[in-house]
Amino acid sequence: xHETDMTKALIMTVKQxxxxxxERPSISxxxxxxxxxxxxxxxxxxxxxxxxxxxxxxEGATLEIAETPLIAYCHHCQQEYEPEIGIKYTCNTCGSxxxxxxxxxxxxxxxxxxxxxxxxxxxx
Amino acid sequence: MHQxxxxxxxxxxxxxxxxxxxxxxxxxxxxxxxxxxxxxGAGKTVLLERTLAALSNKYKIAVIEGDMTxxxxxxxxxxxxxxxIAINTGRSCHLDSKMVAxxxxxLSHEYNPNDFDMVLVENVGNLVCPAEFEVGEHxxxxxxxxxxxxxxxxxxxxxxxxxxxxxxxxxxxxxxLDIDLQQIEANVRxxxxxxxxxxxxxxxxxxxxxxxxxxxxxx
Numbered sequence: 001x002h003e004t005d006m007t008k009a010l011i012m013t014v015k016q017x018x019x020x021x022x023e024r025p026s027i028s029x030x031x032x033x034x035x036x037x038x039x040x041x042x043x044x045x046x047x048x049x050x051x052x053x054x055x056x057x058x059e060g061a062t063l064e065i066a067e068t069p070l071i072a073y074c075h076h077c078q079q080e081y082e083p084e085i086g087i088k089y090t091c092n093t094c095g096s097x098x099x100x101x102x103x104x105x106x107x108x109x110x111x112x113x114x115x116x117x118x119x120x121x122x123x124x
Numbered sequence: 125m126h127q128x129x130x131x132x133x134x135x136x137x138x139x140x141x142x143x144x145x146x147x148x149x150x151x152x153x154x155x156x157x158x159x160x161x162x163x164x165g166a167g168k169t170v171l172l173e174r175t176l177a178a179l180s181n182k183y184k185i186a187v188i189e190g191d192m193t194x195x196x197x198x199x200x201x202x203x204x205x206x207x208x209i210a211i212n213t214g215r216s217c218h219l220d221s222k223m224v225a226x227x228x229x230x231l232s233h234e235y236n237p238n239d240f241d242m243v244l245v246e247n248v249g250n251l252v253c254p255a256e257f258e259v260g261e262h263x264x265x266x267x268x269x270x271x272x273x274x275x276x277x278x279x280x281x282x283x284x285x286x287x288x289x290x291x292x293x294x295x296x297x298x299x300x301l302d303i304d305l306q307q308i309e310a311n312v313r314x315x316x317x318x319x320x321x322x323x324x325x326x327x328x329x330x331x332x333x334x335x336x337x338x339x340x341x342x343x
Contacts, residue, residue, distance in 0.1 A: 002253035039256045089314040097317040107135040111128045
């Protein structure tokens with residue numbers, strides 16, 4: 001369950017930002033980008049986020065996950081292609097190996113959405 | 125009225141910073157660090173036994189041993205008279221940079237780290253997440269035993285895509301299995317064309333010299 005550890009890291013990062021705000025705003029959503037060519041399962045991340053934010057400054061905040069597809073660039077054909085994860089990674093046209101990944105490895109905290117009024121939740 | 129703040133940082137940035145910190149220590153001490161990863165039972169520990177038996181009189185080696193709950197693997201390796209730092213990862217399914225930092229701390233207090241040539245990290249047996257958590261290694265070594273099947277690199281691509289060296293283990297069992305060694309290699313090269321691939325058997329010794337040569341050439 002590495003999503004549990006990742007969620008801990010996520011909450012820590014958001015908390016650092018939150019504590020640095022003079023108003024300690026009420027956070028409504030945290031937006032992530034998760035590539036399909038990572039070891040992260042979005043459903044597990046959602047589950048861990050719901051559990052771990054209970055009774056904290058993030059209670060009730062939603063986790064919005066945007067998934068990005070695996071896209072590779074074939075230098076031989078000079079074009080992008082989508083490898084089929086689990087099945088085939090070589091270029092659909094010429095069969096060259098996947099060497100240049102253009103999308104799909106992202107694990108990023110994009111942005112935090114918050115209301116201007118201060119957070120009145122139980123602060124932990 | 126909702127506002128947004130753009131953070132734009134890596135979800136694993138804390139682990140990555142820790143890995144960079146560990147690597148800086150290794151560099152400062154003149155140590156090359158290898159991260160050994162595979163599914164459970166692919167033969168990481170026995171490979172380390174053979175490696176220590178062959179190289180520990182020529183090179184100064186330390187082992188950082190990740191194990192979920194026990195010290196069984198560490199006990200096996202201590203017979204070779206090298207420092208073996210066991211890290212019980214608890215329920216975590218991989219080593220992270222903080223755990224390895226704890227191991228380095230012990231190494232630098234109990235020994236002179238400048239004396240060492242290499243640190244071999246045996247990660248927790250798992251094909252999935254160790255690949256996502258750098259620990260400060262210079263090289264990643266993946267092991268795949270031939271009993272696991274040709275399709276595993278396609279199904280669990282990230283570890284194989286990032287590996288600098290792939291050891292195909294237990295090849296002494298090939299006569300008893302319907303396994304195509306060339307297909308394993310071809311599947312890995314779909315996503316990692318330049319990886320060094322060494323088929324070996326710790327039982328017969330086939331391929332071990334090639335592994336030792338690869339390993340020591342990186343020092």
